[in-house]
Amino acid sequence: MRKYLARRAAYAVVTLLGVSLSVFVILRILPGDPLVAILGVEGHAQMRPADRERIMADLGLSDPLPVQYARWLGDIATGQLGKSFFRGDTVAELILHRGPISAEIGVLALIVSWLVGLPVGILSAFKPNSLPDGVARAMSILFLAIPGFWLGMLIVLALLFWFGYKAPIIIVHFWENPWQNLQIVLGPAIVLGLAQGAYIARMARSCLLEVIGEDFVRTARAKGLREGLVVMRHALPNALLPVITISGVLLGFVLGGSVAVEQAFGVPGLGRSLVVSVIERDIIVVQNLVLLYAVIFVLVNVLVDLSYAWLDPRIRYS
Amino acid sequence: MAVRAADEPVPTPDAPTVGDRSRLGALAGELVRFSRRNTLAAMGGFVGLLIVCVALAAPLLAPRDPLKADFRRMNKPPDAQSLLGTDQVGRDTLSRVIYGARTSLFVAFSAVILGTTVGSLWGVACGYLRGRFDLVSQRIMEILQAFPDLILAMAISMAMGTGLSAVILAIAITRIPFGGRVIRSVALSVREMPYVEAGRASGASALRVMVYHVLPQCLAPYLVLATTHLGVAIVIEAALGFLGVGVPPPTPTWGNMLADSITALVPPWWLAFFPGLAITVTVLAFNLLGDGIRDTLDPRLSPAFLRMMAGGRRR
Numbered sequence: 001m002r003k004y005l006a007r008r009a010a011y012a013v014v015t016l017l018g019v020s021l022s023v024f025v026i027l028r029i030l031p032g033d034p035l036v037a038i039l040g041v042e043g044h045a046q047m048r049p050a051d052r053e054r055i056m057a058d059l060g061l062s063d064p065l066p067v068q069y070a071r072w073l074g075d076i077a078t079g080q081l082g083k084s085f086f087r088g089d090t091v092a093e094l095i096l097h098r099g100p101i102s103a104e105i106g107v108l109a110l111i112v113s114w115l116v117g118l119p120v121g122i123l124s125a126f127k128p129n130s131l132p133d134g135v136a137r138a139m140s141i142l143f144l145a146i147p148g149f150w151l152g153m154l155i156v157l158a159l160l161f162w163f164g165y166k167a168p169i170i171i172v173h174f175w176e177n178p179w180q181n182l183q184i185v186l187g188p189a190i191v192l193g194l195a196q197g198a199y200i201a202r203m204a205r206s207c208l209l210e211v212i213g214e215d216f217v218r219t220a221r222a223k224g225l226r227e228g229l230v231v232m233r234h235a236l237p238n239a240l241l242p243v244i245t246i247s248g249v250l251l252g253f254v255l256g257g258s259v260a261v262e263q264a265f266g267v268p269g270l271g272r273s274l275v276v277s278v279i280e281r282d283i284i285v286v287q288n289l290v291l292l293y294a295v296i297f298v299l300v301n302v303l304v305d306l307s308y309a310w311l312d313p314r315i316r317y318s
Numbered sequence: 319m320a321v322r323a324a325d326e327p328v329p330t331p332d333a334p335t336v337g338d339r340s341r342l343g344a345l346a347g348e349l350v351r352f353s354r355r356n357t358l359a360a361m362g363g364f365v366g367l368l369i370v371c372v373a374l375a376a377p378l379l380a381p382r383d384p385l386k387a388d389f390r391r392m393n394k395p396p397d398a399q400s401l402l403g404t405d406q407v408g409r410d411t412l413s414r415v416i417y418g419a420r421t422s423l424f425v426a427f428s429a430v431i432l433g434t435t436v437g438s439l440w441g442v443a444c445g446y447l448r449g450r451f452d453l454v455s456q457r458i459m460e461i462l463q464a465f466p467d468l469i470l471a472m473a474i475s476m477a478m479g480t481g482l483s484a485v486i487l488a489i490a491i492t493r494i495p496f497g498g499r500v501i502r503s504v505a506l507s508v509r510e511m512p513y514v515e516a517g518r519a520s521g522a523s524a525l526r527v528m529v530y531h532v533l534p535q536c537l538a539p540y541l542v543l544a545t546t547h548l549g550v551a552i553v554i555e556a557a558l559g560f561l562g563v564g565v566p567p568p569t570p571t572w573g574n575m576l577a578d579s580i581t582a583l584v585p586p587w588w589l590a591f592f593p594g595l596a597i598t599v600t601v602l603a604f605n606l607l608g609d610g611i612r613d614t615l616d617p618r619l620s621p622a623f624l625r626m627m628a629g630g631r632r633r
Binding site: 015016018019150161256257259278279 | 457460461464468473476549557561562563576584585594597598601602605
């Protein structure tokens with residue numbers, strides 16, 4: 001187990017180094033001068049070359065690229081992360097301030113997806129090709145096709161039209177005012193959770209059906225167990241492994257999707273910051289936030305792999 | 319499905335003198351059989367084809383110029399003159415949705431074909447050559463897959479300076495590892511087959527074996543991949559447009575229209591509703607088609623269907 005752990009962790013570190021390098025390269029091939037992005041074309045033209053150089057040096061953008069990259073890695077190691085071009089606050093402050101909102105949305109979305117997806121999948125697998133199964137499958141096909149940000153927009157609009165309700169658009173942390181905080185995060189979490197729930201329902205159904213066809217399930221039935229007990233006690237634990245894996249993969253959709261969904265709901269989370277910084281071409285913020293999303297994605301998948309190994313001894317010992 | 323397979327007629331060998339006409343008939347027969355077995359997929363395929371036709375015939379179908387502002391008719395709800403209403407500067411929503419299909423489909427098709435093709439060729443090379451090349455390639459694909467799709471697409475699109483080709487490239491790059499992974503595993507198993515070994519034994523170069531012996535076997539999984547990723551590509555394109563890093567305005571795209579609609583303090587519902595509905599219907603259609611094709615091709619890679627896709631020829 002320890003060997004497996006070490007190998008998995010080493011792979012993750014290599015991947016993350018590669019990720020940071022590719023983020024860096026992608027953002028440095030940007031055509032055009034970052035100063036033009038900051039000052040605008042006119043402001044850039046009016047400035048003296050000496051001033052331009054000074055500002056570039058201040059921002060740390062005039063060093064050779066390998067030096068810049070090494071400094072960025074150093075910054076990450078010390079938790080500094082650099083500064084926004086446009087705002088005074090550092091990226092670390094930005095993440096600490098807005099991160100909790102986005103994290104809450106992600107975790108709640110995950111919970112919603114399991115709470116919705118698993119029961120629906122089990123219900124479907126209990127009586128395949130029955131009416132409830134048909135309805136459940138139709139719903140999951142539908143929710144896989146609806147873009148989350150559009151559903152979010154419709155929910156916001158409907159609440160506004162019919163109830164004149166609008167969620168708070170300022171940052172309220174859970175420990176400050178739980179009720180207001182929930183009003184901010186619940187909408188995005190439900191929208192994201194439903195889409196993932198559709199995947200989970202689908203996966204749970206097909207895995208359960210596969211397991212139910214196996215010999216040990218027949219034995220359980222043969223010894224006279226109730227059908228409910230057969231499914232819940234014998235079939236379900238064996239069907240859950242792939243569902244857990246897909247949940248880790250789905251986190252990529254949650255992370256990516258949350259950016260658009262936060263925008264639709266007007267939630268002041270990290271996704272909003274990413275969108276704003278991409279539009280403003282605020283390279284330092286973009287590179288750190290993109291890296292952050294990738295790090296979270298990779299780490300969660302490491303956790304999923306570990307839980308998998310923990311749940312399934314065959315992987316641990318091979 | 320196994321029960322149904324029994325009444326499938328035994329595939330008749332192609333007579334050497336059959337003309338194009340009977341080949342077309344055979345193709346129609348396969349299509350009918352496919353749709354009888356996969357009603358939903360056939361419906362998806364039909365709706366998808368319809369949307370493609372709408373996109374192609376946009377200039378004929380759109381009642382008005384999608385870019386022409388009309389300041390006498392701003393923010394009008396749906397009425398007889400403009401069936402889906404007008405936007406903040408009086409542009410006709412229906413015309414914009416119709417033209418939006420052009421951009422969305424063009425971007426999605428180009429990106430998926432580009433990304434899946436590059437990924438698949440790469441995957442064939444990985445699976446066939448193995449060794450160090452494969453090892454390095456796998457790490458690169460792992461790195462690409464470490465990013466959430468939309469976020470990678472955003473960063474690339476921003477770096478390339480948002481435009482049609484930037485968006486296509488950005489989405490295509492996110493599709494590469496999927497093609498690479500799946501096709502690599504196919505190539506890994508195909509390379510061990512006797513006929514491939516025979517090719518190698520008769521002195522064919524690695525390139526020749528890959529192109530003539532391994533590649534044809536990857537056609538079916540390639541088709542499955544391409545259709546199942548169309549829906550994802552459409553959603554990413556729309557999301558990029560919605561976030562303001564997609565194909566830049568004033569080009570009408572569904573994502574741009576949704577982005578326009580929320581700039582208003584009280585967004586008009588028709589502006590928020592119809593473009594999103596267009597996205598949903600399109601994605602639904604392609605997803606259903608993709609599922610059907612996967613169900614048909616994946617389990618046994620039915621030879622009849624493969625022959626149809628390969629144009630009736632058989633090696």
